Every structure is written in structure tokens, then in C-alpha cells.
Amino acid sequence: MGVTATYLFPTHPEQRKIAEQHALGLTIGSWTDIQHLEQEQLKKHKGEVVSVEKGEVKDTIKIYYPAANFSADLPAIFTTVYGKLSFFEGYELIDLTFDGELLAQFPGPRFGVNGIREQLNVSDRPLLKAIFKGVMGRDLSFFSAQLEELLAGGIDLIKDDEILFENELTPFYKRITTAKEIINRHYEHTGQRALYAVNLSGRTNELHEKAERAAELGANALLFNVHAYGLDALQTLRENNNINLPIVAHSALSGVLAGQAGGGFSYSLLVGKLTRLVGGDFSLFPSPYGNVAISRSDALAINQTLTEENGFEKTFAVPSAGIHPGMVPQLLKDFGDNLVVNAGGGIFGHPDGPTSGAQAFRAAIEASVNNIPLTEAAKTSEPLKRAIDQWGTVVTS
Amino acid sequence: MGVTATYLFPTHPEQRKIAEQHALGLTIGSWTDIQHLEQEQLKKHKGEVVSVEKGEVKDTIKIYYPAANFSADLPAIFTTVYGKLSFFEGYELIDLTFDGELLAQFPGPRFGVNGIREQLNVSDRPLLKAIFKGVMGRDLSFFSAQLEELLAGGIDLIKDDEILFENELTPFYKRITTAKEIINRHYEHTGQRALYAVNLSGRTNELHEKAERAAELGANALLFNVHAYGLDALQTLRENNNINLPIVAHSALSGVLAGQAGGGFSYSLLVGKLTRLVGGDFSLFPSPYGNVAISRSDALAINQTLTEENGFEKTFAVPSAGIHPGMVPQLLKDFGDNLVVNAGGGIFGHPDGPTSGAQAFRAAIEASVNNIPLTEAAKTSEPLKRAIDQWGTVVTS
Numbered sequence: 038m039g040v041t042a043t044y045l046f047p048t049h050p051e052q053r054k055i056a057e058q059h060a061l062g063l064t065i066g067s068w069t070d071i072q073h074l075e076q077e078q079l080k081k082h083k084g085e086v087v088s089v090e091k092g093e094v095k096d097t098i099k100i101y102y103p104a105a106n107f108s109a110d111l112p113a114i115f116t117t118v119y120g121k122l123s124f125f126e127g128y129e130l131i132d133l134t135f136d137g138e139l140l141a142q143f144p145g146p147r148f149g150v151n152g153i154r155e156q157l158n159v160s161d162r163p164l165l166k167a168i169f170k171g172v173m174g175r176d177l178s179f180f181s182a183q184l185e186e187l188l189a190g191g192i193d194l195i196k197d198d199e200i201l202f203e204n205e206l207t208p209f210y211k212r213i214t215t216a217k218e219i220i221n222r223h224y225e226h227t228g229q230r231a232l233y234a235v236n237l238s239g240r241t242n243e244l245h246e247k248a249e250r251a252a253e254l255g256a257n258a259l260l261f262n263v264h265a266y267g268l269d270a271l272q273t274l275r276e277n278n279n280i281n282l283p284i285v286a287h288s289a290l291s292g293v294l295a296g297q298a299g300g301g302f303s304y305s306l307l308v309g310k311l312t313r314l315v316g317g318d319f320s321l322f323p324s325p326y327g328n329v330a331i332s333r334s335d336a337l338a339i340n341q342t343l344t345e346e347n348g349f350e351k352t353f354a355v356p357s358a359g360i361h362p363g364m365v366p367q368l369l370k371d372f373g374d375n376l377v378v379n380a381g382g383g384i385f386g387h388p389d390g391p392t393s394g395a396q397a398f399r400a401a402i403e404a405s406v407n408n409i410p411l412t413e414a415a416k417t418s419e420p421l422k423r424a425i426d427q428w429g430t431v432v433t434s
Numbered sequence: 435m436g437v438t439a440t441y442l443f444p445t446h447p448e449q450r451k452i453a454e455q456h457a458l459g460l461t462i463g464s465w466t467d468i469q470h471l472e473q474e475q476l477k478k479h480k481g482e483v484v485s486v487e488k489g490e491v492k493d494t495i496k497i498y499y500p501a502a503n504f505s506a507d508l509p510a511i512f513t514t515v516y517g518k519l520s521f522f523e524g525y526e527l528i529d530l531t532f533d534g535e536l537l538a539q540f541p542g543p544r545f546g547v548n549g550i551r552e553q554l555n556v557s558d559r560p561l562l563k564a565i566f567k568g569v570m571g572r573d574l575s576f577f578s579a580q581l582e583e584l585l586a587g588g589i590d591l592i593k594d595d596e597i598l599f600e601n602e603l604t605p606f607y608k609r610i611t612t613a614k615e616i617i618n619r620h621y622e623h624t625g626q627r628a629l630y631a632v633n634l635s636g637r638t639n640e641l642h643e644k645a646e647r648a649a650e651l652g653a654n655a656l657l658f659n660v661h662a663y664g665l666d667a668l669q670t671l672r673e674n675n676n677i678n679l680p681i682v683a684h685s686a687l688s689g690v691l692a693g694q695a696g697g698g699f700s701y702s703l704l705v706g707k708l709t710r711l712v713g714g715d716f717s718l719f720p721s722p723y724g725n726v727a728i729s730r731s732d733a734l735a736i737n738q739t740l741t742e743e744n745g746f747e748k749t750f751a752v753p754s755a756g757i758h759p760g761m762v763p764q765l766l767k768d769f770g771d772n773l774v775v776n777a778g779g780g781i782f783g784h785p786d787g788p789t790s791g792a793q794a795f796r797a798a799i800e801a802s803v804n805n806i807p808l809t810e811a812a813k814t815s816e817p818l819k820r821a822i823d824q825w826g827t828v829v830t831s
Contacts (some may be wrong), residue, residue, distance in 0.1 A: 063597060066568045082571040106570060108599045110637050112662035117597050120659065120686030124693055124726050171463045173503060174479040200460060200514050202505045240507050241663075242642065242670040262517065265509035266638075267664050273639040289513050292520030298696035300689070329521050 038139055039103040041087055042118040043132035045095040046125075053089045056098045060084035063117060064106055081105050095127070109142040111269045111311070123300070131303040133311070140348075143314035144275050148283045149350025150375050153318055156257075156283070157193050157230050162406045163365075163374060165398050166194040166355065167391075168381040173198070176206045177215050183391065184216055187384070188223045188231055190395025194377065196234035196260045196321075199287045203239060209247065210254055217255040234258040234285040234319075237274075241266055249279045258283045264290040268307075268315045275316025285355070286317030296331065304335040309342030313352040319377060320352050326367075326431075327359020333371075340372050355379045361386075362421055363411060363430035365401035378402060388423050397424035435536060436500040438484055439515040440529035442492040443522075450486045453495045457481035460514060461503055478502050492524070506539040508666045508708070520697070528700040530708070537745075540711040541672050545680050546747025547772050550715055553654075553680070554590050554627050559803045560762075560771060562795050563591040563752065564788075565778040566598070573603045574612050580788065581613055584781070585620045585628055587792020587817075591774065593631035593657045593718075596684045600636060606644065607651055614652040631655040631682040631716075634671075638663055646676045655680045661687040665704075665712045672713025682752070683714030693728065701732040706739030710749040716774060717749050723764075723828075724756020730768075737769050752776045758783075759818055760808060760827035762798040775799060785820050794821035 049055060061068055064084035071079060084106075087099035100118070107113040119130045135143075146152070154160050167187045172180055187195055203209050216233040224230055237248055237259045244266070248259060263271045263286045274280055288308045295302045304322070312320045320343055325333040336356055343352040354372050361383035368378060378398060387394030397420040404414030404421075411430050415422040446452060458465055461481035468476060481503075484496035497515070504510040516527045532540075543549070551557050564584045569577055584592055600606050613630040621627055634645050634656045641663070645656060660668045660683045671677055685705045692699045701719070709717045717740055722730040733753055740749040751769050758780035765775060775795060784791030794817040801811030801818075808827050812819040 065570055079571040105601070106597070106599070108601075108636055110635075112638070112659060113599045113635055116635075116659045116662050116686050117599075119690065120596060120662070120684075121726055123687050123689030124720050124728065125689070126693075126695070173462055174476040199517060200503070202503070202510045202514075204502070204505075238507075238510055238513075239505050240670060241509070241638070241666045245639065262509060262513045265513050265517070265664065266666070267662065269638045269663070273637060289517030290520050292522070293516065293691055293698050296521055296523075297694040297698050298523070300694040302690065323521055329518055331521065 038136045039101055040114055040118065040136070040139060041099055041101045041134040042130060043134070044098045044100070044122070045092075045129040045131055046098055047127040048092055048094060048096045052091070052096045052098065053086060056086045056089055056100060059122060060086050060100045063100075063121065064102060095129070104136070104139050109139060111272070111315070112267065127299045129300055129303065130306065132306055140314075143349070144272065144316045145314060145349030146316055146318045146352050147275055147281070147350075148318050150344070150353055151350065153232075153283055153353065157232065159193060162402050163369065163376040163378050164193040164353070165191065165395065165402060166196065166377045166379040167192045167384050167395060168196055168379070169198055169201070170381055170385045172201055172207055173204075174206065177211055180207050180212065181215055181219060184219050184233070185223075186391045187395055188219070188229075190384070190392040191229070191399040192231060192395050194232045194234065194258070196258075196285055197236040199236060199260065199262055199289050201236055209235065210250065213251055213254045213256045217257070220257070232258040232283065234260040234283075236260045236262075238262065241270065244270065244274065245277055245280070248274055248277070248282070252280050252282055256282060258285060260285045260287055262287050262289045263312065263317070264288065264294060268311050271312070271317060272315035283318040284316060285319040285321060286312045288320070288322040291322070303338070304331060305338035305342050309339035313343050313349060317352050319355050321355040321357055321379065324356035324358050324360060325371075326364060327357070329358045337371060344373070344375055351375060353377045361428040362397040362401040362424040363428050365398065366405045366411065367431045369405050374406070383428070386427070387420070388427055389420065393420040393423065396420035435533045436498055437511055437515065437533070437536060438496055438498045438531040439527060440531070441495045441497070441519070442489075442526040442528055443495055444524040445489055445491060445493050449488070449493045449495065450483060453483045453486055453497060456519065457483050457497045460497075460518065461499060492526070501533070501536050506536060508669070508712070509664065524696045526697050526700065527703065529703055537711075540746070541669065541713050542711060542746030543713055543715045543749050544672055544678070544747075545715050547741070547750055548747065550629075550680055550750060554629065556590060559799050560766065560773040560775050561590040561750070562588065562792065562799060563593065563774045563776040564589045564781050564792060565593055565776070566595055567778055567782045569595060569598055569604055570601075571603065574608055577604050577609065578612055578616060581616050581630070582620075583788045584792055585616065585626075587781070587789040588626070588796040589628060589792050591629045591631065591655070593655075593682055594633040596633060596657065596659055596686050598633055606632065607647065610648055610651045610653045614654070617654070629655040629680065631657040631680075633657045633659075635659065638667065641667065641671065642674055642677070645671055645674070645679070649677050649679055653679060655682060657682045657684055659684050659686050660709065660714070661685065661691060665708050668709070668714060669712035680715040681713060682716040682718055683709045685717070685719040688719070700735070701728060702735035702739050706736035710740050710746060714749050716752050718752040718754055718776065720755050721753035721757060722768075723761060724754070726755045734768060741770070741772055748772060750774045758825040759794040759798040759821040760825050762795065763802045763808065764828045766802050771803070780825070783824070784817065785824055786817065790817040790820065793817035
């Protein structure tokens with residue numbers, strides 16, 4: 038039992054020898070110097086090179102690390118497989134494969150795609166999510182008005198801006214109770230549910246207490262800047278049964294870990310596979326369409342690892358930035374139906390305001406699911422028509 | 435009051451405009467669209483471009499973020515200043531400067547250079563530190579024998595390998611009590627004290643309980659893979675008065691955050707300044723001399739931020755890898771006297787074993803502090819002579 042790490046190393050004629058040195062150096066240190074009896078004893082701790090595949094610029098190397106060498110937590114696993122190798126120029130960690138028992142240590146999402154769809158009672162279309170805009174420096178009445186406008190437009194979810202932290206004007210607990218009241222009232226009037234992901238932030242050792250209190254006060258989702266705390270911190274939140282809330286894992290800062298030229302993690306491992314394994318119900322990451330962007334192949338690889346069959350609940354992909362109603366068909370084509378359409382500027386920038394902005398998205402989603410061209414759907418939806426006038430449509434390639 | 439972030443952005447003719455967009459986008463969103471009355475209200479939340487200095491490849495940009503926008507913790511500060519910008523190609527975060535009150539939120543090292551020197555009763559020379567070797571897969575008798583041999587050679591500190599985690603053969607609490615007994619016996623016989631930094635590892639939410647228990651059992655130092663958990667996790671350990679132990683902050687994984695071409699943190703900020711501010715008594719990082727190496731300028735910049743006067747206790751620099759006794763004069767020249775000479779292979783590779791290996795280092799340190807050439811000192815130290823025969827000396831440049 039153990040973990041197999043897949044790396045890209047800059048290509049080298051003696052790559053296997055290099056990889057073997059790493060496999061030993063990161064486990065038992067040496068092998069040939071060791072006496073036969075000790076070799077027997079150390080065998081179950083010895084790292085192994087599984088494969089070396091030559092490439093033009095980089096070679097693909099798989100190294101197996103026995104689970105006997107580390108505790109079953111990501112800090113130990115990361116330190117083992119990448120603690121030292123991260124210092125080598127151009128070494129990338131692109132995948133981790135966990136053997137059965139080790140894999141079973143991870144919780145996966147508490148709710149996942151199915152659980153969230155059940156909570157929201159929406160089974161047949163992508164969800165629509167909005168981001169509060171300009172709350173910093175404004176008070177709760179501003180926050181409330183915005184929430185009401187967005188709910189009126191038909192959003193399913195809303196989240197705090199990830200840079201909205203504890204503050205005097207819109208305190209964490211007040212945001213929760215205020216939003217709860219508005220969302221409940223909306224449900225009583227319309228029968229439509231909505232989730233509000235409040236930004237769980239602050240010191241590492243206060244997160245659980247704050248999250249538990251949030252749950253008690255009636256929060257129905259959490260936003261979490263997971264890479265500011267580490268994936269294991271998210272896992273502990275997922276595992277705490279006193280919290281019991283869907284978690285939106287935000288990819289802020291992951292550009293440091295995965296986005297830099299030459300080295301680092303792959304996005305699909307960090308923001309995809311591992312975010313799902315530790316328990317993110319949603320994974321929010323830069324879409325390939327906006328001004329804050331990651332590559333299309335990275336975004337699609339994240340989506341694949343969030344949703345492929347692996348025995349865990351599926352995580353909703355939330356590709357973000359640069360999304361307006363005219364892009365919805367492209368989004369669905371790229372990411373499939375189990376998607377959250379997430380918009381900020383694409384809702385608030387609507388010429389008739391955020392309610393119309395959300396309505397335009399709902400109309401675009403409705404049309405796309407039914408394979409109706411947006412220009413056709415716009416004939417019966419004034420908000421969609423106005424959105425398309427403003428932003429146009431993206432021709433699906 | 436706030437924080438000023440210094441970045442390198444790829445050079446651009448309209449850099450100031452770009453920087454201003456970021457300063458607004460990462461605080462209040464927009465400015466010119468806002469009415470005069472609201473401008474008054476939002477003024478104290480508005481980010482400001484402090485300076486733009488043009489360079490050939492990259493421009494240096496300073497942006498000021500008001501403290502009103504975030505809680506006084508590194509996860510909030512990182513998310514604000516680099517959460518989104520980390521996704522931009524080639525954006526580096528090279529420094530953070532905290533205004534007085536914000537700076538005062540950080541604890542700094544509990545003991546630092548002075549406190550550690552007092553504990554060890556060593557005021558006049560660099561300290562000597564060893565790393566256990568090959569403990570993985572071996573039992574406590576192996577561990578004990580190694581510790582005794584190293585203490586006999588005169589080491590001041592020893593640490594677990596950072597990839598030694600909780601395991602059946604040498605359990606965490608057993609390592610502590612075993613080492614305590616050996617170190618105490620050594621002190622009774624010789625009057626020499628030593629610190630053993632046991633690797634504090636495991637799940638994020640168990641760290642405090644384990645560290646407190648370690649302290650109760652008589653551990654006298656902790657090793658912590660801080661970048662597997664985040665700097666804030668180290669800060670919480672530093673602030674816990676039930677722990678009260680020196681902390682060796684290990685830089686494992688920081689190559690992902692700081693070592694990749696193009697972007698990321700600077701080493702001096704991450705492994706230097708911030709590791710000191712959150713409370714590392716020692717900061718262990720790759721030396722510029724070994725096979726796992728960072729650049730000389732990065733290593734020296736780390737050392738400078740660990741030891742410059744800033745109102746906090748100083749942190750010991752522990753440059754590691756590739757260090758043998760013949761390098762000690764170079765080390766002192768590069769890093770000054772407030773240094774920990776840290777060796778693994780340079781002690782265990784000594785032809786007469788680890789006791790002689792440690793003795794060779796102590797002789798080299800003694801000589802270097804007194805400006806005696808190593809070849810001269812080797813005349814009265816057989817272990818040093820044998821070490822120099824094996825590895826040679828490095829000519830100080």
C-alpha cells in the first residue's frame with residue numbers, strides 16, 4: 038500500500054538513475070550499502086521507480102512511496118513526495134494515485150453534486166451562482182438589497198467575495214443571520230431555495246469554532262480559501278460533523294502552487310482531484326475565458342477530476358471570471374451539465390441591473406439545456422435579449 | 435494602517451494603469467463610478483499604488499492595502515494581496531511591509547538567537563546541528579545509538595529527518611522520552627546541553643494537542659514542516675503558551691511557493707521575514723552549496739531578514755545540504771556568527787564515523803571563529819584532519 042507520484046522532470050539521458058536516487062533518498066536513503074538482513078527489514082519502506090517515459094522537454098516519472106513511511110495525511114504525503122523535490126528546477130508534480138486503503142482515508146464531498154441538487158431541488162440544469170459585489174466598505178443594508186435583487190432574478194447560490202473578511206460593517210455572524218432571513222423569506226414566497234456561502238476566514242485554530250457557530254446560526258454553506266490554509270484544513274472541516282455544511286473551495290493563491298512556469302503542482306491534481314478527495318462540494322477556479330485565466334486544458338482537466346467516477350461524491354466545477362449569458366452554451370459544451378455558472382460582472386453589468394442579469398443567465402441556461410440557440414430564446418426573454426445586445430454570444434467551437 | 439506589498443510584474447508600458455486597476459480591484463472594485471458621498475465612505479478601504487519602478491524585464495510595483503479590509507492574519511493578507519494576482523503570468527510577490535499596529539500582531543520567535551544561546555549556554559560560536567540518518571525502518575535502539583554517538587561528538591542540536599512521521603518502530607512520543615533520557619544523561623556527565631527537534635506532524639487539527647503532550651513529556655524542541663500547513667499554523671503553535679518550545683521551521687515544499695521560474699513568493703519573504711514574524715526560532719533552508727540548492731543571493735537574503743534589527747527576536751539561519759567541515763569558514767563568511775552549521779552526510783560520511791564527524795565540525799567551527807586556517811587546526815584535531823583529507827577545504831572567495 039502506498040502512493041504513486043507522477044512527475045515531470047526536465048529531460049535527461051540518465052533519468053532512470055536520477056529517479057532511482059530520489060526514490061531511495063526520499064525513503065530509506067541508500068540500498069546497496071545495506072547488509073542483506075537489513076535489506077529484508079527495510080524492503081517495505083523502499084521507494085520504487087515505477088516508470089520513466091522519455092519526452093522532448095520533460096520526462097514523465099512515476100515513483101511509488103510505501104505507506105509505511107508516512108501518516109495518512111496530505112501534509113506528510115506532500116512533504117514526502119515533493120518537500121525536497123520542489124527545490125529542483127522544473128520538477129512538476131502532476132498526479133498522485135493512492136492505493137485502496139490510503140484512498141479510503143479521504144472523505145470526499147459531504148454532499149457533492151447529488152446532495153447539492155437535492156438540497157436545492159434542481160435536478161435538470163446547471164446551477165446559477167452570483168458573487169456579492171462591492172460589499173467592502175458598505176453595510177448590511179447594501180448587502181441585503183443586493184441579495185434580494187439576485188434572488189429575485191433566480192440565482193441558486195451566492196458567495197462572498199473571497200477578499201471579504203471579518204469586518205465591522207458586515208460582520209461574519211450578522212451576514213449569516215441576515216442572509217438566512219432573506220433566503221427563508223424568498224423560499225416562503227417562491228418555493229425556491231438558495232445557498233449563501235459565507236467566507237470562513239481568520240486564524241487557523243479558530244476555523245472550527247467559527248464554522249460550528251455559523252452552522253448553529255443557520256448558515257447553509259461556507260466559502261473557504263483552502264490554499265491559504267492547506268488542503269488538510271479543508272479536510273478537517275469536512276470531517277467535523279458539527280459543521281455539516283456544503284463547502285465552496287476557492288482556488289485563490291493556487292496560482293502560486295500550480296500556475297508558475299516550470300514547476301509546481303498541476304491544477305488538475307490540486308484544484309481538481311485533491312480538492313474533491315478532501316471534501317470540497319464546489320471547486321471554484323479561473324475559467325479559460327476571462328482576464329484572470331488558466332489554460333483551457335487545465336480547466337478541462339480540473340473538471341474531469343472533479344466529476345469522473347472514483348467512488349466519491351462528485352464536486353461541482355465552478356469556472357469563474359469573464360462569464361456573461363452569451364457564453365453559457367460554450368460553458369456547457371466545455372464542462373457538461375454538472376456545472377455551476379458563476380458570474381459577477383456578467384450579472385451586475387446587465388444594463389437593467391442584477392435582477393435582469395440573473396434572469397438573463399437563467400434564460401440562457403434554460404435554452405442551452407434544451408439546445409435552443411440563444412438568439413431564439415432571446416425572443417421570449419427580454420433580459421436575455423438585452424444581455425446579448427450588450428455582450429454578444431460566443432460561437433461554440 | 436495597512437500592508438504594502440512589493441511585486442515584480444513583467445514590464446509593460448502602461449504598468450501604472452495596470453497596477454491601479456489591481457489596487458482598486460483588490461479593494462473596493464471601482465472608484466470613478468462611485469458618487470462623491472460614497473467615495474468619502476470608501477476612502478479608507480481604497481488600495482493605492484505607492485510606486486512603479488520600471489525595469490528591463492520586470493517592473494517593481496508597490497501597492498498599499500488598508501488594514502480595514504482584512505483581519506490581522508496571514509491567510510487573509512495573502513488572499514488579499516496575492517490570491518488573484520498569483521494567477522497572472524510572472525507576477526512575483528517579493529516583500530510585505532506591515533504598518534506598526536499590524537506588525538505588532540505578529541509574535542516573532544519565542545526564544546530566538548539569544549534565548550536559544552542561553553538555553554544551550556553557548557554564546558561565542560555558531561551552533562552545530564545534526565540530522566538523524568536512516569531512522570526510517572529502524573527501531574528505537576538504532577535511534578538511541580545514533581543520538582549517543584552524535585552527542586559524544588559535541589553536537590548542540592539534532593532534528594528528525596523531515597520525512598520521518600508517526601510510525602510504529604519509532605513512535606513520536608517514544609522518540610521524545612528516549613531522547614530526553616539520553617540528552618539528560620549526557621548533560622549529567624558532561625555539563626553540555628542539547629536540543630532534539632522532534633517532527634511535529636499529522637492532521638492540522640491535532641497539532642496543538644500533540645505539541646502540548648510533547649512538551650509535557652519533556653520534548654525540548656519541535657521540527658515543523660511549516661509550508662505543509664501554512665505560516666499561520668506555525669504562528670498558532672508559537673502563541674500557545676502550553677507548548678513553550680523552540681521551533682525549527684523546515685522549508686520543505688517552499689520550492690513550490692518560491693522556487694519556480696517566473697512567479698511566486700521570494701524566499702527572503704517566505705522563509706526569511708515571515709518565518710521569523712510568525713515565530714520560527716530556526717529557519718532551515720537549502721544552502722547554496724549542495725545538490726539541493728537555492729541561489730546564493732536568495733540564501734543570503736533569507737539570512738538577512740532573519741537577523742536584521744526589527745524589534746523581534748532573531749531567528750537562527752540553518753542553511754542545509756552539501757556542508758562538510760572544510761566549508762565552515764565559507765559558511766561563516768556568508769552567514770555570520772549567528773548561524774547553525776547543519777550537517778547530515780558531512781557528519782555520517784566521516785571515515786571514522788559520526789562521533790568523529792561531529793568532532794571535526796566542532797574543531798572547524800572553533801578554528802573559524804578564531805580565524806585559524808583549517809589546515810592549521812587540523813594539526814591538533816585528528817577528526818578534522820581526516821575530514822579534510824576526505825572532502826578538502828573550500829577556498830573562501
